[in-house]
Amino acid sequence: MRNESKRRQSGCPIAFGLDTFGDRWSLLIVREIMLRGNKTYSEFLAAEEGISTNILIDRLKHLETEGIVEKNRDPDNRRSFVYSLTQKGRDLAPIILEIILWSGAHDHRPSALRDVLKKIENDREGFEAGLRAG
Amino acid sequence: MRNESKRRQSGCPIAFGLDTFGDRWSLLIVREIMLRGNKTYSEFLAAEEGISTNILIDRLKHLETEGIVEKNRDPDNRRSFVYSLTQKGRDLAPIILEIILWSGAHDHRPSALRDVLKKIENDREGFEAGLRAG
DNA sequence: CTATTAACTTGCAAAATGCAAGGTATAATC
DNA sequence: GATTATACCTTGCATTTTGCAAGTTAATAG
Numbered sequence: 001m002r003n004e005s006k007r008r009q010s011g012c013p014i015a016f017g018l019d020t021f022g023d024r025w026s027l028l029i030v031r032e033i034m035l036r037g038n039k040t041y042s043e044f045l046a047a048e049e050g051i052s053t054n055i056l057i058d059r060l061k062h063l064e065t066e067g068i069v070e071k072n073r074d075p076d077n078r079r080s081f082v083y084s085l086t087q088k089g090r091d092l093a094p095i096i097l098e099i100i101l102w103s104g105a106h107d108h109r110p111s112a113l114r115d116v117l118k119k120i121e122n123d124r125e126g127f128e129a130g131l132r133a134g
Numbered sequence: 135m136r137n138e139s140k141r142r143q144s145g146c147p148i149a150f151g152l153d154t155f156g157d158r159w160s161l162l163i164v165r166e167i168m169l170r171g172n173k174t175y176s177e178f179l180a181a182e183e184g185i186s187t188n189i190l191i192d193r194l195k196h197l198e199t200e201g202i203v204e205k206n207r208d209p210d211n212r213r214s215f216v217y218s219l220t221q222k223g224r225d226l227a228p229i230i231l232e233i234i235l236w237s238g239a240h241d242h243r244p245s246a247l248r249d250v251l252k253k254i255e256n257d258r259e260g261f262e263a264g265l266r267a268g
Numbered sequence: 269c270t271a272t273t274a275a276c277t278t279g280c281a282a283a284a285t286g287c288a289a290g291g292t293a294t295a296a297t298c
Numbered sequence: 299g300a301t302t303a304t305a306c307c308t309t310g311c312a313t314t315t316t317g318c319a320a321g322t323t324a325a326t327a328g
Contacts, residue, residue, distance in 0.1 A: 103147030
């Protein structure tokens with residue numbers, strides 16, 4: 001697991017952000033919660049990118065340590081846990097949004113999803129408010 | 135070097151972005167060019183985070199392959215090369231900006247730089263325009 | 269022509285990642 | 299109440315990436 005001793009002490013806000021979520025998986029977990037309403041380990045595991053179990057649990061623990069997600073028992077199902085975004089996690093919405101816009105402009109593969117982009121172009125503030133609300 | 139076969143084919147714009155710059159170093163190189171006016175290998179190497187030589191060259195090649203930076207001979211010094219942002223690279227400005235804002239709000243270490251934040255708060259559009267201009 | 273600078277390259281140990289299989293606790297089914 | 303299934307992990311191991319140190323090459327300065 002990426003431990004805290006790896007955090008860079010440059011004081012640079014970009015380095016701080018990268019130390020917190022700068023890897024191939026962390027923001028995809030945030031995406032699952034923020035854009036897709038997924039919230040359990042099994043739901044994250046089923047995401048089409050195919051994260052492996054050890055990496056998933058590592059990242060969930062890391063995001064929890066960083067105060068971006070919190071983990072609680074599902075009140076309706078005692079063998080399930082639900083992960084939700086904290087305020088700090090919801091505040092990632094503008095970053096997620098800008099990444100979507102950037103990729104929308106520069107990913108020219110035919111497979112690139114364009115429906116979300118249309119939505120954002122039509123009503124950016126509404127979309128962002130929706131992200132933050134969960 | 136992170137090769138293209140590692141690019142995920144989910145079509146998700148967030149995954150696309152992460153495949154392009156989702157690691158601990160790529161956006162720090164972009165920062166060097168965008169915020170600090172640095173543009174050579176040696177200048178990037180001197181950044182306070184201490185990137186190692188093999189990782190630096192690997193990321194520079196990757197960013198060049200991805201069309202985010204371009205490499206040209208320095209017209210004034212034939213043993214030096216200058217890296218500059220392409221349009222695609224300059225378009226990362228809003229992402230960089232949002233990461234700075236997020237870290238500004240959530241990095242509570244005393245070392246965290248606050249001067250840039252003030253600047254952004256006072257004139258966000260001006261700051262972003264400055265980023266894009268280089 | 270010697271020293272220095274800029275941009276790499278190489279070798280190797282340590283850490284992170286990815287894949288498959290195993291384990292435990294809760295819940296549903298027979 | 300025994301069996302099966304589900305949800306959430308844990309472990310082992312091979313592969314890949316990273317980080318550190320040292321070496322190389324080419325251009326320029328003295």
